[in-house]
Amino acid sequence: MTALLEARGLTKRFGGVAAVDGCSFAVPEGTVSALVGPNGSGKTTVFNLLTGYLRADAGSVWFAGRHVRRPEPTWLARSGLSRTFQQARVFPELTLVENLVVAIQQPWHALARRAVRRSEEARALSVLEEFGLGGHATARAATLSYGQKKLLEFAALLMGEPRLVLLDEPTAGVNPVMVEAMERHIRELHARGLTFLVVEHNMNLVMRLCDPVIVLDHGTKLAEGPPAVVQTDPRVLDAYLGA
Amino acid sequence: MSRITPIGLLRAAVVLGAAIAYPLVITPDWLVNIGVFTLMYAGLATAWNLFSGYTGYISLGQAAFFGIGAYALAITFNHISIGNGYRPFYVLPLIGLAVGLASLPVAWVALRTRAMTFAIVTLMLLFIVQQLAFNLRSVTHGSQGVAVPQPSFSSNFDRPYYFAMLGILALGLLVTWYVRGSKLGLQLLAVREDEEKARGLGVRVTRAKLIAWGLHVGLTAMIGGVWGYYLFFIYPESAVDPLVMIGAVLMTFLGGRGTLWGPMIGALVLVPAQQWALTDFGATRLYLIAYALVFVVILLALPRGIVPSLRRA
Numbered sequence: 001m002t003a004l005l006e007a008r009g010l011t012k013r014f015g016g017v018a019a020v021d022g023c024s025f026a027v028p029e030g031t032v033s034a035l036v037g038p039n040g041s042g043k044t045t046v047f048n049l050l051t052g053y054l055r056a057d058a059g060s061v062w063f064a065g066r067h068v069r070r071p072e073p074t075w076l077a078r079s080g081l082s083r084t085f086q087q088a089r090v091f092p093e094l095t096l097v098e099n100l101v102v103a104i105q106q107p108w109h110a111l112a113r114r115a116v117r118r119s120e121e122a123r124a125l126s127v128l129e130e131f132g133l134g135g136h137a138t139a140r141a142a143t144l145s146y147g148q149k150k151l152l153e154f155a156a157l158l159m160g161e162p163r164l165v166l167l168d169e170p171t172a173g174v175n176p177v178m179v180e181a182m183e184r185h186i187r188e189l190h191a192r193g194l195t196f197l198v199v200e201h202n203m204n205l206v207m208r209l210c211d212p213v214i215v216l217d218h219g220t221k222l223a224e225g226p227p228a229v230v231q232t233d234p235r236v237l238d239a240y241l242g243a
Numbered sequence: 244m245s246r247i248t249p250i251g252l253l254r255a256a257v258v259l260g261a262a263i264a265y266p267l268v269i270t271p272d273w274l275v276n277i278g279v280f281t282l283m284y285a286g287l288a289t290a291w292n293l294f295s296g297y298t299g300y301i302s303l304g305q306a307a308f309f310g311i312g313a314y315a316l317a318i319t320f321n322h323i324s325i326g327n328g329y330r331p332f333y334v335l336p337l338i339g340l341a342v343g344l345a346s347l348p349v350a351w352v353a354l355r356t357r358a359m360t361f362a363i364v365t366l367m368l369l370f371i372v373q374q375l376a377f378n379l380r381s382v383t384h385g386s387q388g389v390a391v392p393q394p395s396f397s398s399n400f401d402r403p404y405y406f407a408m409l410g411i412l413a414l415g416l417l418v419t420w421y422v423r424g425s426k427l428g429l430q431l432l433a434v435r436e437d438e439e440k441a442r443g444l445g446v447r448v449t450r451a452k453l454i455a456w457g458l459h460v461g462l463t464a465m466i467g468g469v470w471g472y473y474l475f476f477i478y479p480e481s482a483v484d485p486l487v488m489i490g491a492v493l494m495t496f497l498g499g500r501g502t503l504w505g506p507m508i509g510a511l512v513l514v515p516a517q518q519w520a521l522t523d524f525g526a527t528r529l530y531l532i533a534y535a536l537v538f539v540v541i542l543l544a545l546p547r548g549i550v551p552s553l554r555r556a
Contacts, residue, residue: 051443077445085443091436094429102433103444111427111454160445 003062004029004164004195005081010049010059012042012219019045021219023059027164032186032196034206034227037216038240043199044086046216047168051076051083064163078105080163084170086199088149090156092142096133099141099152100124103159124159131155132181147174154185164195171202183209207231215239246424254504259413266405275401279473281514282408286466287491288498288506289415294459295492296500297428298452299435300354304365305491307372308460310483311342312467317389317477318382328394331472332407335465343461350456354449357438369483376479388478391471404473411469412507415462419503422455431455435501486531490517493534497541499548508549513537 003026012020020042027033035043048054050061052071061068063081076082091099101116101124116124128134131151136144141152150170157165170186171179183205186196200206206213207227215223215230217239223230230236262282266275287305295302315338320331353364376383383389396403422428430451433441441448471477491506494513499505520530545552 053439053443073439073442074445074447077443082445083443085440089437089440091433091440093436094432098429098432102429102441102446105445106426106430108447108450111425111430111451112421113426115424115426115429156444 002029002065003027004064005050005197006062007046007050008060008062010046010061011057012045012049012054013057019219020049020056023216023220025214025221025224027195027197028212029195030193031212032190032198032210034210034213035197035199035216036201036203036206036213037222041216041239042219043216044168045219047083047166047199051081051166077160077162080161081166082157082160082162082164083166084150084153084157084168086168086172088146088153090141090144090149090152093140095138095140096128096144096152097121097124097137100127100156100159103156105160127155127158131185147178150174151178151181151185154182158189162194164197165189167196167198167200169199169201171200171205179205255416258507262409262412263406266399266402270399272401275399275405277515277518279401279405279408280518281510282405282412283466283470284490284494284514285507285510286408286412286415287463287487288494288510289412289419290459290462290466291488291491292495292500292502292506293415293419293422293462294452294455296495296502296506297422297431297435298455300357300452301362301492302365302456302459303362303485303488303492304353304368305459305463306483306485306488307369308342308346308463309467309470309487310372310376310477310479312338312464313471313477313482314376314383314389315342315464316468316471317391320392320472321389325392325394328396329403331391331394331468332403335407335411335468338468339461339465342464343457346460347453347457350453350460351449354452354456366485369485369488373479373483376483383479386479388476391475391477393475394472401473404469407469408466411462411465416503416507418458418462422458423503427451427454432501489534490514493538493541496548497537497545499550499552502548502550505548505550512549 005027008024010020010023011018023046035046037043045054049056050071052073061071063076063079091102094102097116101120104120125134125137128137133148133152133155141149144152154170170182179202186209190196198210211226212224213227213230214221215236222239223233223236265278269275287309291305294300316331316334319334325331349368353361353368356364377385430441430446433446434448434451438448471482490513494509495506497512498507498509517530520533
C-alpha cells in the first residue's frame, strides 16, 4: 500500500509551546486511518498544517506522491484532499442544495453560469437523500440541528469528489443515532474507494472502524498500528491515563 | 443569471419607465438636477453593494475610483474635442474598463487583509488617491482643479446627464442581477458566510472577490466620469470626497445590503432628503448630523435594511 498522504517532521510552535514537534506519519491509500491522542496532543494542529490553514515551521507534506511545498486549502481541495472542521462549518444563509453545489469545483469560465444548474441540483438532491437530509433540501442550513450540520458538511465535501477526506471529530456532540449514521457513511464511502483520516475521541468507534491507528502525544507520533495492538501498547496507556 | 420572472420583469419595467418619464414630465431644472444626483448615488450604492454587500468586505475606498473616473474623463477631453457634446458619454465604458482593470493589482494586495483591516486599507487608498490628485500637478493641476470642456446642450441641459446616470444605474442593476444568480454570486455569498470554509471546499475565493471588485470599480469610475462632465470643474477635494462614499454606504445599509433593489431604494429616500437639507440649511452641513441620525435609526430599527425587513414581514 502506498501512502496517499504523508507528514514528514512537521513542527509548529506557538510561542514557546511546540504544539506539533517533528511529527511524521503516513496515511496509506484505501484505509480509514485514525489520528488519536489525549487532549492537547496536537491533532487539530496537525490537520491545520496538512490542509494549509496553518503554515508549518518545519517539515513537509506529501500528497499523492507529490511534495506540497506550500499547502493551501483551495489547491489541496481541488487536488482531492478535503476536510471537515471540529465545529461543523456550513454556510448558514445558503440552502442545503446551495451548500452542496458551491462545493463543486468550477473552472473560471463556469462562473457566469447559473448558480445551480439542473444536473447539479439533481446530484445534490441524490446526495442529500443518501444522507437523510432530502426533506430539507430547500431549507437554509441555519435551520438544521448540530448533528445534521455535521452530516451536511460531510456530504458537501463529497461533491468535490475527493480522494482523501480528513474528518475532525465527526461524532463529537452528536446523538448516538447520528454516530451510527456517520459510521455507516464512512464505511460506504470507504467501500467505494475513498481514503479517510479521522480525528476521533470515541474510542469504541475508532477500534471498530479504523486501521491503522496513529497515536499522538505532545505533538509527536507515539505509536502506530492496528487498533488491537495500539490498544495494548503500554506507552499509549501511559499517555492517556498518566503514569 | 437569476431566473426571469414576470413579476421581476414588471418591476424592472415600471422602475425604468418611471425613471425615463421623470425628466420628460418634470421640467424645472432644479428638480432634474436632484434627479441626476439621486441616480448618481443610486448607481454608486448599487456598485458598492455589488462588492461589499455580496462579499461582506467593507470597502471605504470607493470614492478613489469615482475621482479617478472623473479625472480620466476630464483629462481625456482636454486633449480631444468633445464634438457635439455626447462624445464623453461614449467613452465612459472604456474608462470603466480601464479603471476596473487597473485597480485589480491594488485590490489583490488589499484583499490579503480582512474585516476592519480591509476597511482601513481601502480608506488609505482613498486618501492616497486624493494626495496624488493634489500633487501630480502636471496631470491634475493640483488644487487648482481641472476644467472639463463644456458641451453645447442648449435647453434641458441636465437631461443628457440624467440619462447617462440612468444608463449606468441600469447597467449596475443588470450586472448585480446577473451576478446574484450565477456561480460567481454563489461563491461570493459563501465568502461572506465563511471564507475559510469556502477555501477548504476548493472555491477560488480571491478570483471571485477580484471579479466583483473590478465590476464595482468599473461602474464607479463611469459614474465619476459623468459627474465630472456635469460639474465642468473638478478639484481633489470634491472628486475624491469621503462624504460621497459615506452617502452611498449609508444608502446601501438603509435599503438593504446584498439585495438587488435595496441600494437604489436607499438612495431614493436619502438623496432628496439630503438635497432638501442642503437647500434649507445651506452650507451649515447640518445634513451630516442627519446622516448620523439616519444611521443610528437604521441600526436600531432596521438592522438588515428596508428590503430584507419588508421581505420578512
